[in-house]
Amino acid sequence: MTVATVASRVRDRARTSPGAVAMREKRLGIWLQITWRDYAEHVELVAHGLAALGVETGDRVAIHSENRPEWLFCDLGAVAARAISVGIYPTNPAVEVRYLLADSGAKVLIAEDQEQVDKALAVKADLPHLAWIVYIEPRGVTAYDDPALLHWDDFLARGREHRAAEPGLVDALAGEVADTDPVTLVYTSGTTGPPKGAILTAANVNFAIGILADGGFYPAASPADLAVSYLPLAHVADRAGSEWMNAQCGVQIHFGEPGCELSQTLRDVQPSVLLGVPRVLEKLRATTEVRIASASRLKRASYRFWMGNAPPSAASWRPTAVRTRLGRGCATRSATRSCTARCAPAWGCGAAASPCREPRRSPPRCCSGSSGSASSCTRSTE
Amino acid sequence: MGRVGTLAEVLPACREVDTNGPILAFDDVHLSFAGVKALRGVSFEVGRGELLAVIGPNGAGKTSLLNCLSGLYRPQEGAIRFLGRDVARVRPPAIAAAGVARMFQSIALFENLAVLDNLMLGRHLHLRYGTLAALVWKGRAKREEVRNRAVVEQIIEFLEIEPYRDLPVGALPYGIKKRVDLGRAIAMEPKLLLLDEPVAGMNAEETQDMARFIVDIRRELDIAMVLVEHDMGFVMDLADRVLVLDFGVRVACGTPAEVQRNPDVIRAYLGQEHATAETVEPLQEKA
Numbered sequence: 001m002t003v004a005t006v007a008s009r010v011r012d013r014a015r016t017s018p019g020a021v022a023m024r025e026k027r028l029g030i031w032l033q034i035t036w037r038d039y040a041e042h043v044e045l046v047a048h049g050l051a052a053l054g055v056e057t058g059d060r061v062a063i064h065s066e067n068r069p070e071w072l073f074c075d076l077g078a079v080a081a082r083a084i085s086v087g088i089y090p091t092n093p094a095v096e097v098r099y100l101l102a103d104s105g106a107k108v109l110i111a112e113d114q115e116q117v118d119k120a121l122a123v124k125a126d127l128p129h130l131a132w133i134v135y136i137e138p139r140g141v142t143a144y145d146d147p148a149l150l151h152w153d154d155f156l157a158r159g160r161e162h163r164a165a166e167p168g169l170v171d172a173l174a175g176e177v178a179d180t181d182p183v184t185l186v187y188t189s190g191t192t193g194p195p196k197g198a199i200l201t202a203a204n205v206n207f208a209i210g211i212l213a214d215g216g217f218y219p220a221a222s223p224a225d226l227a228v229s230y231l232p233l234a235h236v237a238d239r240a241g242s243e244w245m246n247a248q249c250g251v252q253i254h255f256g257e258p259g260c261e262l263s264q265t266l267r268d269v270q271p272s273v274l275l276g277v278p279r280v281l282e283k284l285r286a287t288t289e290v291r292i293a294s295a296s297r298l299k300r301a302s303y304r305f306w307m308g309n310a311p312p313s314a315a316s317w318r319p320t321a322v323r324t325r326l327g328r329g330c331a332t333r334s335a336t337r338s339c340t341a342r343c344a345p346a347w348g349c350g351a352a353a354s355p356c357r358e359p360r361r362s363p364p365r366c367c368s369g370s371s372g373s374a375s376s377c378t379r380s381t382e
Numbered sequence: 383m384g385r386v387g388t389l390a391e392v393l394p395a396c397r398e399v400d401t402n403g404p405i406l407a408f409d410d411v412h413l414s415f416a417g418v419k420a421l422r423g424v425s426f427e428v429g430r431g432e433l434l435a436v437i438g439p440n441g442a443g444k445t446s447l448l449n450c451l452s453g454l455y456r457p458q459e460g461a462i463r464f465l466g467r468d469v470a471r472v473r474p475p476a477i478a479a480a481g482v483a484r485m486f487q488s489i490a491l492f493e494n495l496a497v498l499d500n501l502m503l504g505r506h507l508h509l510r511y512g513t514l515a516a517l518v519w520k521g522r523a524k525r526e527e528v529r530n531r532a533v534v535e536q537i538i539e540f541l542e543i544e545p546y547r548d549l550p551v552g553a554l555p556y557g558i559k560k561r562v563d564l565g566r567a568i569a570m571e572p573k574l575l576l577l578d579e580p581v582a583g584m585n586a587e588e589t590q591d592m593a594r595f596i597v598d599i600r601r602e603l604d605i606a607m608v609l610v611e612h613d614m615g616f617v618m619d620l621a622d623r624v625l626v627l628d629f630g631v632r633v634a635c636g637t638p639a640e641v642q643r644n645p646d647v648i649r650a651y652l653g654q655e656h657a658t659a660e661t662v663e664p665l666q667e668k669a
Contacts, residue, residue, distance in 0.1 A: 027386065028535035029547065139388070139540075140598060257544040264545065 003177045003202050007043055007080040009247035011174075014040030020223060022246065023253040025069050026268070031254075034069055042069075042156075046077025047170050049159030053108055053132050053150075057082040057173075060104045060185065064088040064097065064120070065112035067229045068255050070136050070152070072243055074110045075233075079183050082173050086185045086197070087234030090116070096195075098123035101130055104185055104197055108132045114140035121146060179203040186236045200236070208240055213248045219273060223250030227273045230262050231280075241275035263287065389602040392536045395481075395571035396603040401465050404429050405574055405606040406451070411460035411470070413446055413630075420446040421457065422630040428574070431604040433596075435611060435621035437641075439651060442627040444610040445487060448576050451608070452484050453477040464574065479507055483572030487579045487610075489559045493552035497562050500551055501537060504569030505530040537565045541595060557588035561595070568599060575599070577609045581616055589616060596620060618642070626650065 002008075013022070018037035025032050050061060061078040063085060065071050071087075078085040086104045088097060090112070097119045101109065107129055111117045117135050121144070124130060135141045136152045150158075163169070183205055185197040212218040218241075221227075227245070231238035246253045251273060256265030263284065266274075276284075292303045390397065399405065404427040413421040420443045428434045436444045449455040451462060453474035462470040469477050483504075491500050509530060515523035538544055541561045546554055551562060560580060567575055580596070581589045593616060600607070611617050617624060618638040626633040626641060628650035634641050641647055 028532070028539055029544075137386075140594070140601075143601065259542055260545045 002175055003179055003181075004206060005079050005174070005177055005183065005202055006205065006244055006247045007047075007076040008174050008177075010036065010043055010076060011040050011080075013247070013250060017223075017250075020250070021252050022250075023069055023072070023255065024269075025255045026257045026260075026265075029257075031268070039069075039073070042073040043076040043080055044163065044170050045156045045159035046073050047080035047159070047173075048162040048166075049134075049155045050077060050081045050083060050108060051166075051169060052158040052162040053155075055081055055083050055107055058182070059083045059108075060086050060106040062086040062088055062101055062104060062106035062109045063234075064090065064092070064109060064116045065136065066090045066258065067231075067233050067238070067242075068112070068136075070110070070112075071233050072246075072253075075184070075239075075243065076247075080170050080173065082177065082181065084182050084185055086187070087232075087239070088187075089232055089234045092119075094119040094122045096190075098126055099194060100187060101127050103194075105129045108134065110134045110136070113137035117141050117144070117149070124148065177202055179206075184239075186239070187234070198236075205244065209244050209248050212240060213245065218245060218249075221245055221249040221251045221273055223252065225249070225251045225272045226254060226269055227251045227275065228254045228256065228262070228265050228269050228271050230256065230265065231275065231277065237275065237277070245273075386539055387536060389536070389540060389568070389599065390604075392533045393568065393571045393603060396568075396573060396605050399430060399465065399573055403466060404463075405432075405465060406608070407461075407463040408447075409461040409463065411447075411450060411457045411462060413443075413450055413455055413457040420455075420630050421450070423460070424627070424630070424632050425460075426625050426632070426635055428606045428608060430606060431600065432622045433600060433607045433609060433620055435609045435617040435624045435638075436627060437611070437614075437617055437624060438627035438633070441629070442650075443630040444627060445578060446630075447627070448484070448578055448608065448610060451477075451576060452482060478570065481571075481573035482576065483567040483570040483574070484576040485560075485563045485567045485578060485580055487582065489556075489563050491551045491559060491563055491566070494550055496548050496550055497538070497543060497546050497554070497565075498534065498548060500562055501534045501565050501569050502530065504566035505534060507570055508533075534569060537569055540598070541565050557584055557591075560584070560588075560592065564592075564595060568603070573605060575605055575607045577607060577611070579611055580609070581611060581613050589613065593620060 010022075013020075014036040019035055021033045022036045022039040023034045025034065055061060055078075061074065061081075061083050063071055063074045075085045075087075084104075086100065086106055088100050092100065097116075100106075101120070101123070106127075109120055109130060109132070111120055111133055113136065117133060120130075120133050124133075124146075131148065132150055133146070133148050134150045134152060134155045138151055141149065142151075179202055181202045182199045183202050184200050186200060187195040187197050189195065213221070227242060229238055229242040231241070233239055233243070242251075242253050245251050254265065254269045254271070256262070256268070262280070266284075292300055295303075406428040408424050408426050411421050411424045412419070424443070424447065426434070436447060438444055446455060450457050450470070451464075453469065453472055453476070457470055460470065461468045464477070464480060464482060467480070469480065469482075472480075492503070495503075509526055511523040511526050515521065538547055541564065543558060543561055543565070546558055546562075551559060554562070564577075564580065577596070581592050584592065596607070596609075597620070599605070609617065609621065621638055623636060624638050624641040625635045626644070626647045633646045633650050634644045636644070
């Protein structure tokens with residue numbers, strides 16, 4: 001039996017609902033839609049492009065970029081080519097880029113822009129395995145003459161040529177996937193020594209998707225749900241929460257404008273599912289409370305009503321009040337159907353939000369508990 | 383709309399220069415205020431795509447030179463030729479319409495307007511519809527507004543000021559205001575860009591960002607620029623040629639390396655005793 005991968009899930013969605021929206025990206029002030037058809041097409045082109053650059057089964061492909069659709073195209077393209085993706089944090093300086101590229105032995109690096117290309121070129125002499133650097137944003141890079149550099153458009157053009165020559169390659173490779181195939185390397189933060197690459201196999205990813213989507217941890221999500229991708233994709237949390245949940249449940253992923261704060265993107269998107277680490281949720285809450293403190297009396301009263309009597313410290317904050325209030329609110333105002341709750345996933349750090357939907361027959365489900373405790377998932381009762 | 387392009391694609395007029403001669407030529411320009419002689423017979427040329435830096439101690443006449451060029455001051459003698467036409471006694475709006483844009487030393491933006499509106503004002507020259515069309519908001523007015531908004535969005539993307547698009551300029555940090563000022567200048571699609579102390583008061587990171595923007599503008603638009611700046615590292619890295627003024631007189635003009643070795647320049651900055659210094663380090667330290 002064929003083993004499903006994230007790439008095969010996207011391909012299947014493109015076949016069943018090609019025109020539906022897979023993700024949106026804000027560019028030049030406008031939210032642009034990317035359909036499942038576009039998504040699968042790009043994944044296939046990247047897979048062929050990588051094959052055209054000489055990437056073979058088990059070769060590593062590093063991605064050094066902020067969150068953007070191309071990140072997902074490359075990650076899934078690598079999986080579709082049976083290569084192994086490696087995410088690099090956009091803030092990593094050149095020395096860490098050298099370590100990660102050397103340790104993973106990456107053959108191809110996808111670099112977002114001049115800043116990331118400069119880091120790679122500064123250390124390229126120490127990286128004998130690195131054959132190609134594909135850059136997405138051409139500004140400033142086109143003046144460079146390093147033969148390893150390749151612009152994204154040319155990379156996709158090579159993919160097109162390769163697909164014309166070997167049209168069945170991606171389907172054939174998908175048929176060969178085994179449970180034990182490594183699909184991605186996720187590097188640790190490196191706080192207790194040099195970062196270590198954790199190997200995730202196709203089976204690992206499928207198990208995680210099973211727990212998250214079908215096992216009840218992640219709120220039952222559907223293609224009608226909206227989510228924002230803002231945590232670093234090099235970390236497994238956003239990879240699971242955005243990329244894998246998008247492929248498995250069809251949740252529409254949104255990428256805000258470069259440099260924009262999360263609050264701006266949240267206001268635009270009004271997401272129904274929000275994945276966040278406690279730090280982010282605390283910051284959002286603190287910002288809200290500071291603004292509310294200087295708001296009019298009516299707004300303060302409204303805030304108190306919806307939020308319950310919010311206690312002063314996050315430690316004693318119980319999400320029940322929020323859920324109860326918002327759950328009640330959802331019956332009358334379906335537009336505001338998101339609420340947040342602190343929780344700890346069973347398999348790692350992070351927190352998820354529970355979307356409130358109407359009509360609601362059963363109480364909303366939420367994982368709650370102090371961050372870091374893995375076994376405190378409880379079912380709330382109203 | 384949606385694809386991020388190069389500046390040359392959205393600002394094509396910058397490259398439409400139909401002369402083989404210099405873009406700008408100062409010919410023996412004299413300017414005085416009552417008894418004070420601000421410029422005394424200054425002559426120089428700026429070629430296509432060239433970045434000329436103007437340096438000199440305080441009061442040397444650098445900003446006066448830019449003000450003559452933008453039509454704010456009228457020199458008593460001499461000619462200022464822009465694209466072969468004498469603009470020494472032409473009014474500022476006509477000079478701007480001819481293709482001279484300027485970034486001001488003291489930021490001259492509309493503080494209560496949003497970043498987007500300030501940049502749209504830079505496009506004013508290129509909006510081609512009348513008051514009536516604007517009132518009914520149909521046809522040409524709408525099309526023109528959309529077309530120019532697209533240009534402005536590309537500039538916002540280029541300058542990386544997306545998070546500030548809808549904020550009033552008065553609420554922005556200084557470094558971002560400077561970027562908006564630069565954005566409004568290039569939105570005019572100029573053939574000559576005047577930069578009056580673009581990095582004054584900025585920290586190292588903001589200075590590097592501004593240098594990168596100027597390098598990218600040169601690379602993509604190939605427009606001539608006149609830069610007035612006190613940050614010697616910035617000037618020596620970016621300029622093709624440097625013009626040195628002291629008390630309104632041209633002291634030297636040449637490549638950064640030539641100017642750094644010129645004893646007259648060192649004397650103008652540091653006084654007589656240092657005139658024999660071989661290197662520019664003391665000059666940079668002072669600046």
